[in-house]
Amino acid sequence: NCDPGEIVIKFSHVTNTDKHPKGIAATLLEQRVNDEMNGKACMQVYPNSTLYNDNKVLEALLNNDVQMAAPSLSKFEKFTKKFRIFDLPFMFKDVNAVDAFQNSETGQAMKTSMVKRGLLGLEFWHNGMKQFSASKPLLVPGDAKGLKFRVQSSDVLVAEIEAMGAVPQKMAFSEVYGALQTGVVNGQENTWSNIYGKKFFEVQDGTTETNHGIIDYLVVTSTDFWDGLPDDVRAQLTTILREVTEKRNAESTAVNNDAKDAIMKAGGVVRQLNAEQRQMWVDVMKPVWTRFEGDVGKDNIMAAQKFNTN
Amino acid sequence: MANTGHHRQRTFTDKLEETLIAIILGLMTIITFVNVVARYGFNENILWALEVTSILFAWLILLGVSYCVKITAHLGVDAVVNLVSAPVRKTLTLIAVVLCIIYALLLLKGGWDFWANYANLPETEGRWFFMGFEEEFLAKGWYETDDVTMPEMFQFFAVWFNEGEPYEKIPRLIPYVMLPVGMALLLFRFLQAGWAVWTGNKTLIIVSHEAEEAVDEAAAKLGEET
Amino acid sequence: MEVVLLFVLIIGLLMFGVPIAVALGLSSILFLLAFSESSLASVAQTFYEAMAGHYTLLAIPFFILASSFMSTGGVAKRIIRFSIALVGHFSGGLAIAGVFACMLFAALSGSSPATVVAIGTIVIAGMRQVGYSKDFAAGVICNAGTLGILIPPSIVMVVYAAATDVSVGRMFLAGVIPGLLAGFMLMVGIYVAAKWKDLPKGDWLGWVEVFSSAKEAAWGLFLIVIILGGIYGGVFTPTEAAAVASVYAFFIANFIYRDMGPLHREDAEPISIFRKPQALVTVFFHPDTRDTLFEAGKLTITLLFIIANALILKHVLTDEQIPQHIAGAMLDAGLSWWSFLIVVNIILLVGGQFMEPSGLIVIVAPLVFPIAIELGIDPIHLGIIMVVNMEIGMITPPVGLNLFVTSGVAGMPMMRVVKAALPWLGILFVFLILVTYIPALSTWLPTSFMGPEIITK
Ligand code: NA
Numbered sequence: 002n003c004d005p006g007e008i009v010i011k012f013s014h015v016t017n018t019d020k021h022p023k024g025i026a027a028t029l030l031e032q033r034v035n036d037e038m039n040g041k042a043c044m045q046v047y048p049n050s051t052l053y054n055d056n057k058v059l060e061a062l063l064n065n066d067v068q069m070a071a072p073s074l075s076k077f078e079k080f081t082k083k084f085r086i087f088d089l090p091f092m093f094k095d096v097n098a099v100d101a102f103q104n105s106e107t108g109q110a111m112k113t114s115m116v117k118r119g120l121l122g123l124e125f126w127h128n129g130m131k132q133f134s135a136s137k138p139l140l141v142p143g144d145a146k147g148l149k150f151r152v153q154s155s156d157v158l159v160a161e162i163e164a165m166g167a168v169p170q171k172m173a174f175s176e177v178y179g180a181l182q183t184g185v186v187n188g189q190e191n192t193w194s195n196i197y198g199k200k201f202f203e204v205q206d207g208t209t210e211t212n213h214g215i216i217d218y219l220v221v222t223s224t225d226f227w228d229g230l231p232d233d234v235r236a237q238l239t240t241i242l243r244e245v246t247e248k249r250n251a252e253s254t255a256v257n258n259d260a261k262d263a264i265m266k267a268g269g270v271v272r273q274l275n276a277e278q279r280q281m282w283v284d285v286m287k288p289v290w291t292r293f294e295g296d297v298g299k300d301n302i303m304a305a306q307k308f309n310t311n
Numbered sequence: 312m313a314n315t316g317h318h319r320q321r322t323f324t325d326k327l328e329e330t331l332i333a334i335i336l337g338l339m340t341i342i343t344f345v346n347v348v349a350r351y352g353f354n355e356n357i358l359w360a361l362e363v364t365s366i367l368f369a370w371l372i373l374l375g376v377s378y379c380v381k382i383t384a385h386l387g388v389d390a391v392v393n394l395v396s397a398p399v400r401k402t403l404t405l406i407a408v409v410l411c412i413i414y415a416l417l418l419l420k421g422g423w424d425f426w427a428n429y430a431n432l433p434e435t436e437g438r439w440f441f442m443g444f445e446e447e448f449l450a451k452g453w454y455e456t457d458d459v460t461m462p463e464m465f466q467f468f469a470v471w472f473n474e475g476e477p478y479e480k481i482p483r484l485i486p487y488v489m490l491p492v493g494m495a496l497l498l499f500r501f502l503q504a505g506w507a508v509w510t511g512n513k514t515l516i517i518v519s520h521e522a523e524e525a526v527d528e529a530a531a532k533l534g535e536e537t
Numbered sequence: 538m539e540v541v542l543l544f545v546l547i548i549g550l551l552m553f554g555v556p557i558a559v560a561l562g563l564s565s566i567l568f569l570l571a572f573s574e575s576s577l578a579s580v581a582q583t584f585y586e587a588m589a590g591h592y593t594l595l596a597i598p599f600f601i602l603a604s605s606f607m608s609t610g611g612v613a614k615r616i617i618r619f620s621i622a623l624v625g626h627f628s629g630g631l632a633i634a635g636v637f638a639c640m641l642f643a644a645l646s647g648s649s650p651a652t653v654v655a656i657g658t659i660v661i662a663g664m665r666q667v668g669y670s671k672d673f674a675a676g677v678i679c680n681a682g683t684l685g686i687l688i689p690p691s692i693v694m695v696v697y698a699a700a701t702d703v704s705v706g707r708m709f710l711a712g713v714i715p716g717l718l719a720g721f722m723l724m725v726g727i728y729v730a731a732k733w734k735d736l737p738k739g740d741w742l743g744w745v746e747v748f749s750s751a752k753e754a755a756w757g758l759f760l761i762v763i764i765l766g767g768i769y770g771g772v773f774t775p776t777e778a779a780a781v782a783s784v785y786a787f788f789i790a791n792f793i794y795r796d797m798g799p800l801h802r803e804d805a806e807p808i809s810i811f812r813k814p815q816a817l818v819t820v821f822f823h824p825d826t827r828d829t830l831f832e833a834g835k836l837t838i839t840l841l842f843i844i845a846n847a848l849i850l851k852h853v854l855t856d857e858q859i860p861q862h863i864a865g866a867m868l869d870a871g872l873s874w875w876s877f878l879i880v881v882n883i884i885l886l887v888g889g890q891f892m893e894p895s896g897l898i899v900i901v902a903p904l905v906f907p908i909a910i911e912l913g914i915d916p917i918h919l920g921i922i923m924v925v926n927m928e929i930g931m932i933t934p935p936v937g938l939n940l941f942v943t944s945g946v947a948g949m950p951m952m953r954v955v956k957a958a959l960p961w962l963g964i965l966f967v968f969l970i971l972v973t974y975i976p977a978l979s980t981w982l983p984t985s986f987m988g989p990e991i992i993t994k
């Protein structure tokens with residue numbers, strides 16, 4: 002509970018508080034702010050979409066009805082198409098490459114690229130690499146032909162599914178489990194932690210470790226709110242947020258690996274691609290890059306690719 | 312105590328509003344149905360179907376609530392108001408109408424404030440009451456919906472609201488405009504209802520056992536059996 | 538403390554004859570403006586999102602529409618004929634057939650009042666003709682009609698699923714066994730009363746009548762296959778199932794039964810489609826189509842107006858973190874799961890006296906859901922308990938949708954309907970206790986069909 006005189010920071014997100022990488026990070030942030038900034042600021046976290054879902058939270062943020070949120074990066078395509086780079090398939094080799102890109106000059110510039118539209122990015126939070134799961138084994142792109150895949154609202158992701166000859170399906174997230182179970186849709190893409198947390202593996206033939214994309218989050222605030230904070234409060238918040246980010250991002254890979262192990266332990270099938278198969282997926286997806294090159298910027302793609310070599 | 316609107320002659324506006332409600336619901340059904348056929352029969356998906364249906368759903372309610380005030384279709388608790396004498400009932404109902412008007416005014420302000428910036432217009436000032444328009448604001452005419460592709464013929468919107476940069480998806484100002492419009496209509500209908508109560512043409516603004524009309528019909532059907 | 542003020546304000550406003558929706562919305566807005574930082578724009582956003590942001594709720598207009606086409610289009614009539622052929626010859630046969638017809642219609646329609654209207658309009662008059670008292674007829678149908686929200690599909694279950702993020706398909710399955718049980722209990726009750734009071738029984742009309750009436754009703758009853766088969770067979774989501782059901786009902790009503798639309802004739806055999814093929818086009822512009830769409834639209838609007846404002850109230854409660862406080866207080870008090878369920882039943886029964894079921898669920902579900910999960914109560918079981926409470930709320934004054942509707946179709950004053958419904962209400966209460974304390978009634982079918990419930994805290 003907030004005391005009178007404290008600056009109230011409402012943080013709204015869509016996951017649980019103790020198992021999902023984002024939820025854990027938000028809970029840790031809440032604890033640290035409330036412990037260390039007592040009397041100055043107070044953070045209230047609203048998990049599980051109880052206050053806003055990912056589609057609405059940015060609207061609410063711009064209205065100052067919440068002060069912080071961490072939607073997935075696809076949601077920022079509305080603000081600047083540069084963010085489409087994170088949805089492009091096989092853009093990043095692993096989470097380390099994503100991390101390196103986000104911390105590069107190009108990546109850091111993206112955080113302030115939405116300021117003229119009222120939004121300020123504070124920190125990138127990792128979830129992890131995306132995998133494909135389906136109602137039949139997926140080893141080469143041809144296996145996905147004609148299957149129905151649930152995708153999020155994003156032109157890039159739609160193009161990605163179409164590139165592999167599958168049919169993209171729009172569907173509310175809450176309906177996905179039932180739809181996969183009964184066969185209304187045949188497959189989906191997600192991180193290990195989401196596939197485990199939502200139990201999607203139970204109703205799929207298996208999951209293929211494609212690591213073809215990234216699900217990450219950007220902690221954002223409104224420029225209005227941020228600029229209105231006293232300097233010392235803003236500085237302390239920045240520090241705490243930075244430390245929470247470093248701690249949690251370092252553990253995100255472990256969270257996803259644990260989820261993968263748990264899936265296998267629970268009887269879920271996990272398939273690996275050999276180098277040749279993987280290259281077939283990469284080749285199939287290349288036209289997607291070409292199509293969105295204009296939105297993302299060729300130089301940005303090159304900057305991102307640099308981090309795949311090490 | 313006939314306070315259901317159904318017995319009076321339906322005017323041209325009534326028919327217009329009823330037809331509009333019917334069309335919106337019909338469209339929602341057809342779009343959803345066609346999407347199922349597309350998926351099941353042709354292995355395709357109409358990506359915009361879900362969002363358009365949701366928008367129509369919101370429009371159906373936002374446009375429809377005012378008409379339901381007009382025909383006194385909203386549910387309420389009539390236990391108390393039906394116990395008291397006619398003059399007391401009139402006083403209570405007039406108070407109820409004033410409360411409804413306050414509700415509509417607040418939501419009209421909220422609806423405008425929510426929509427305005429998406430249409431590059433200023434929000435109102437004041438937390439409770441309208442206190443003029445804000446001088447500085449963040450225009451959000453660029454903010455697009457998720458899945459509904461912008462038809463080429465409507466790209467002139469881009470000139471008006473997006474500094475000429477073409478929209479990929481329809482801007483949010485289009486679906487959201489029904490908020491202030493619907494709430495303005497609601498305010499209008501509550502004012503009308505208030506006048507009708509004041510002049511004695513209406514006794515309640517809620518359905519009184521939802522039944523009066525149905526009782527009449529059933530009685531007619533059963534003949535003099537009752 | 539402010540929260541108490543909020544609820545007192547809501548009830549106070551209701552007493553003046555303010556619409557339920559406005560009472561909920563206005564109280565919430567005033568509370569929000571006075572005690573929080575949130576803006577009026579956020580209220581407007583919540584209102585809009587009630588419809589546009591809850592894909593689950595989208596099923597409601599479609600289920601209402603399907604139900605409207607079936608009521609107008611003569612499905613109810615044929616279901617009743619089939620029911621009489623099947624069980625009409627027992628003691629109290631027509632009453633038992635009435636309950637059976639309500640159960641069948643409940644399997645097509647998502648709403649209780651709609652079930653009462655569809656079945657009651659015909660059956661109550663029919664029962665009077667063969668010598669039942671009007672009170673007996675009205676009381677039976679008023680009660681059996683409540684099965685509309687327990688036997689799937691169900692609008693109230695859709696609302697519960699939307700409010701708590703459980704699966705609609707799972708909720709629908711969970712309602713099957715309790716729905717059959719409640720219907721069976723009512724039928725046994727009638728049979729006993731009939732033996733005791735020597736109520737009229739019909740004649741056995743023979744298997745020929747059973748089969749020919751079944752054939753007639755089959756077109757309508759096939760909708761059960763479409764809805765449940767479609768959902769569980771992987772053809773569509775629950776929302777889509779409802780839309781497909783509407784289209785199917787529209788087709789049956791206009792082209793098979795022809796009790797409405799361009800091929801319908803008053804007091805004459807309907808026209809054949811081959812003699813009037815243009816009907817395939819004109820049907821879309823026919824006044825019957827427009828009127829049915831409008832009637833369904835009107836119901837949807839009044840219902841969603843309440844739900845949207847209940848969601849505004851829910852938003853205010855969440856914003857002020859009330860559910861956490863209540864949950865904390867209840868858990869600190871060391872409530873056991875069974876005493877907690879008593880509390881839930883009492884809250885819902887009292888709330889049901891003033892509120893429309895869907896609105897009440899939107900408000901109460903977020904308050905009790907987290908506690909239920911903490912106490913290890915299955916979310917699906919909790920949902921069914923809520924639905925059964927809502928059934929009882931529908932036949933108790935002052936706000937009882939089924940009472941209103943029954944008084945309408947039977948042409949009886951409200952208070953007489955209340956008295957007539959009372960003896961059968963006892964059966965529902967026993968049923969509520971069974972459902973509350975035997976979780977397996979609700980959870981067995983969905984668990985064996987869809988695997989164990991995933992509980993994410
Ligand atoms: Na039902």
Ligand code: NA
Pocket residue numbers: 889890891929930931932933934935936937
């Ligand atoms: Na009641």
